[in-house]
Amino acid sequence: MLVFLEDLGRVQERAQQLKLAALGRLTASIAHEIRNPLSAIGHAGELLREERRGAMQERLLKIVADNVARLDRIVADVLELGRRDRMQAETLLLEHFCTHFVESFEGVQSIAPGIITLETEGEPVLCFDRTHLHQIVWNLLANAVRHASGGPGSVRLRASAGAGVAELHVIDDGGGVPDEVRAQIFEPFFTTHHLGTGLGLFIARELCTANGATLDLASDPGHGHFIIVGRSDTCLLPEAKGAPVGN
Ligand SMILES: Nc1ncnc2c1ncn2[C@@H]1O[C@H](COP(=O)(O)OP(=O)(O)O)[C@@H](O)[C@H]1O
Numbered sequence: 001m002l003v004f005l006e007d008l009g010r011v012q013e014r015a016q017q018l019k020l021a022a023l024g025r026l027t028a029s030i031a032h033e034i035r036n037p038l039s040a041i042g043h044a045g046e047l048l049r050e051e052r053r054g055a056m057q058e059r060l061l062k063i064v065a066d067n068v069a070r071l072d073r074i075v076a077d078v079l080e081l082g083r084r085d086r087m088q089a090e091t092l093l094l095e096h097f098c099t100h101f102v103e104s105f106e107g108v109q110s111i112a113p114g115i116i117t118l119e120t121e122g123e124p125v126l127c128f129d130r131t132h133l134h135q136i137v138w139n140l141l142a143n144a145v146r147h148a149s150g151g152p153g154s155v156r157l158r159a160s161a162g163a164g165v166a167e168l169h170v171i172d173d174g175g176g177v178p179d180e181v182r183a184q185i186f187e188p189f190f191t192t193h194h195l196g197t198g199l200g201l202f203i204a205r206e207l208c209t210a211n212g213a214t215l216d217l218a219s220d221p222g223h224g225h226f227i228i229v230g231r232s233d234t235c236l237l238p239e240a241k242g243a244p245v246g247n
């Protein structure tokens with residue numbers, strides 16, 4: 001009887017996974033389909049704007065342009081989520097990964113060197129899909145930079161090695177997440193920023209889960225502080241325990 005119930009539980013879990021995967025594919029294709037009409041609307045708005053018909057029209061066209069940009073950010077984020085199913089875990093040396101990451105992040109976001117600092121303890125390695133980790137750290141650092149004071153060392157990336165795990169902390173010297181919204185920040189579309197999509201943390205956590213890792217907000221009052229904990233000993237897929245990934 002007990003065996004039967006356990007099997008049923010697994011069957012239900014599998015069915016749920018399949019449903020979620022189908023839903024994920026549908027979401028990604030809807031997002032993809034929205035792209036072209038959205039860019040046509042944006043483009044038509046630009047052309048109308050060039051006619052310069054007066055202040056009222058100018059104002060209305062700005063509303064169109066702002067909302068096209070907003071939808072475009074949401075679509076881009078949802079498409080990121082679609083990458084969750086295509087994962088290729090590899091052993092990443094965090095010091096190397098983070099050094100290169102910070103350089104490219106600073107370049108793209110025009111951030112002066114020295115604002116973001118990197119600390120490593122031991123030789124942390126993480127078993128993770130490289131593109132996924134890139135996306136996750138990007139989302140966390142973008143939030144950290146937005147909330148930090150902007151001074152030297154105001155955003156810290158700290159990697160450390162533990163027993164069979166590695167931790168990656170993203171810490172900023174901003175005010176941290178207020179208690180009243182702590183429970184909501186990982187929800188899709190929750191944002192307190194006027195240009196935010198509220199998908200950054202949701203996507204980051206989903207991608208962590210796909211890689212058998214966790215993403216949490218640290219209980220560090222008065223600071224933005226997020227922690228990724230992932231496996232470093234063996235590159236195993238979460239559902240394929242015992243079977244090494246790849247070769
Ligand atoms: N480092 C941080 N410090 C303070 N609040 C944060 C930080 N990171 C995230 N948050 C809060 O979590 C919300 C959701 O973040 P996110 O999912 O990345 O969406 P978005 O950046 O589009 O607002 C933010 O709007 C903000 O209220």
Ligand SMILES: [Mg+2]
Nearest residue numbers: 139143200201
């Ligand atoms: Mg964000």
